[in-house]
Amino acid sequence: MRVAVVGLGVQGHKRRSVAGADLAATVDPVNPEADYRRIEEAPISSYDAALICTPDEPKLAILDYLASHRKHALVEKPLIADDDAAIAGLRDRARAKGAVLYTAYNHRFEPHFIRMRELLQSGRLGRIYRLRMFYGNGTARLVHDSAWRDAGAGVLPDLGSHLLDTILFWLGSPPAAPFRVVSADRFENRAFDHVVLASAGPPSIELEMTLCSWRNDFKCDLLAENGSAHIESLCKWGPTHFTVRDRKLPSGRPDESSKTLIQPDPTWVAEYAHFKSLCESGGPDNLDNDLWINRSLRKLAAEALAS
Structure with a gap:
């Protein structure tokens, strides 16, 4: 080709x-x-x-x-x-x-993102209670110096689009409740450089994105009926860890399995x-996905800019 x-x-x-x-x-x-x-x-x-x-x-x-x-x-x-x-x-x-x-959306090809999707599709964790993702990098100054990047809703469409697409990739469909803006800050930039979103669900979802994380980082914590799953970092910032914990009933230390990768970014x-x-x-x-992402970003940007 x-x-x-x-x-x-x-x-x-x-x-x-x-x-x-x-x-x-x-x-x-x-x-x-x-x-x-x-x-x-x-x-x-x-x-x-x-x-x-x-x-x-x-x-x-x-x-x-x-x-x-x-x-x-x-x-x-x-x-x-x-x-x-x-x-x-x-x-x-x-x-x-x-x-x-x-x-x-290259994060769909991140090895631990694929493992998370397979885990959720297996049903092993049962009902999902809560999902939290944090995606941060330290590019606030670089974005500030770019006329076209430091505009509009800033980090919301930039990193937020990745997180919204990840929701579709893992859960297979949009959450039951629409996202709302919890906070939208301009710490250093003209456009937003730190945004927190939430959906009441089910499942309950919180997405945090920022250009003011001076060490690049990604974290995910998923809590569910039969256990939990956790991702720390991405391959490009490695090492990256994927941990699954199986709940002990009625209580106790869970059985835990963990996979660590140290490798170049394979996603591209x-x-x-x-x-x-x-x-x-x-x-x-995959333009049907874009329709939901675009609709969500447009609504959230208007909400953030009006606040």
Whole structure:
């Protein structure tokens, strides 16, 4: 499969590296390394799919152009729009043309995220009571110095979209109750750099995201009827730990199993391979997930900005 990388920022350079010999062209309006300044300039016969690594605003127009020419596309998260119709219309046009549009959420390929999903699908833990996730990095100053990143709802669409997608990945569907904003702070930035969300559930869910965690960190604690499950860190920040505890009745120290990984981040290569397989088989796309994520982010951003 021949691919064009659109956008040669941090993510674009990662995607270009992973694409390797599949790379057919690069596109960027300002980077002198790029072969073309606009995707429309790249010969349509020179590539089969595109990896979209641009800021949020031009994504929909680029995807629409690609779908209209029956080109597959992987687009960096989040895919957001002012209304659901924009995403739904794009989805329907792409399906009609046979183009696979896939929004990249690379944490779905994190080994311990996969283990958590398999554990929940097994039913071993029984009824889920509470799920808490914390996702933090120390990029507040870098974001502050970027005109397009330090805008709007800030960390909410940036890291919050990952957490919302993880809910779908693990639970299989949105929670019973919508999320609400518990707190939204601008500690250092013009846009929000620390946000806490909650859903009354069931299960009860709390999501915390921040750009002011000076050591990059991810934590998850899931409490359930028959035990609990816990994740500490991601492979890119390793070591990362996955722990399962089986409840003792009527009480007592639980049996515990733990898996620790120390390895390079495998998610980018695995996600690209998954995208290629979707292109070869004709789908499915994942834009239905984007509709819920976009709707949730739009509502939560309005709530946070009004507070």
